[in-house]
Structure formats: structure tokens, C-alpha cells
């Protein structure tokens with residue numbers, strides 16, 4: 001079911017112009033319009049689900065699609081070896097600003113401090129060891 005006031009439902013329905021990078025029956029992946037890392041892709045279910053806190057047993061296949069699409073996109077983006085991160089925010093303290101479940105795929109930069117997806121990232125040395 002879609003929510004006519006929800007921007008991510010509109011993206012899933014191809015009703016607004018967006019750079020879609022992957023799609024199947026259950027999910028859509030598109031580039032974040034305000035990227036916080038060289039690769040910043042959002043993966044969403046086509047069904048309107050408020051957040052990961054609203055997941056039900058019947059959503060298992062959709063969550064598997066998100067994990068597999070993220071792995072595929074990490075390869076096509078060239079970040080599968082350097083490393084990538086999946087983040088999903090729930091509620092205001094976590095910085096959730098769109099209330100349709102979305103998983104951020106972030107990669108392409110060794111970062112420290114607070115990243116754009118609103119959570120603390122440990123400082124990492126170029127060797128990969130934690131600072």
C-alpha cells in the first residue's frame with residue numbers, strides 16, 4: 001500500500017524524477033539527493049513501511065532483497081573491497097527525516113566523527129585499524 005503524501009512512495013512509483021540504480025518487484029534503490037559520502041544510495045521497499053521498527057514476518061523476502069541489492073551495488077560502485085556501511089534511522093534522535101523505511105548504503109571514504117547518516121563512526125586509520 002502506498003501513501004500519497006510520501007515522497008519515497010512517489011519515487012517507488014516513478015512519479016518523481018530520481019536516479020534509480022536498482023529495482024525489482026519489492027524494492028527500489030536510488031541515489032540520495034544530498035550525498036554524505038562518495039557512494040550514498042537509499043534502498044527502500046515499494047510498500048510504505050514507516051521504519052525498520054514496523055517490520056513484520058512477511059517482510060523477510062524484502063529485507064533479503066535489500067541486503068542482496070546492497071551487496072550487488074557495492075560491487076558496481078567499486079566499494080566492495082574498500083568497505084561499505086548500511087544504516088537505517090528510527091525516530092527523531094536518530095535523525096530520521098523521511099518516514100518510509102530506507103536503508104542508507106554508504107561507502108567510498110574513510111570517515112571519522114559523525115557522518116551524514118546521523119550516527120557516530122569510529123575514527124579509522126588508513127591501515128584499517130581503529131584509532
Ligand code: AMP
Pocket residue numbers: 007018031032033034035042088089095096097098099117
Ligand atoms: P534519514 O535522515 O535517515 O530519514 O534520511 C533521509 C534521506 O533521504 C536524506 O539523506 C535525504 O537527503 C534523502 N532524500 C530526501 N528526499 C529525497 C529525494 N527526493 N531523493 C533522494 N533522496 C532524498
Ligand code: ZN
Pocket residue numbers: 002003006007008009010047048049099100
Ligand atoms: Zn511511503
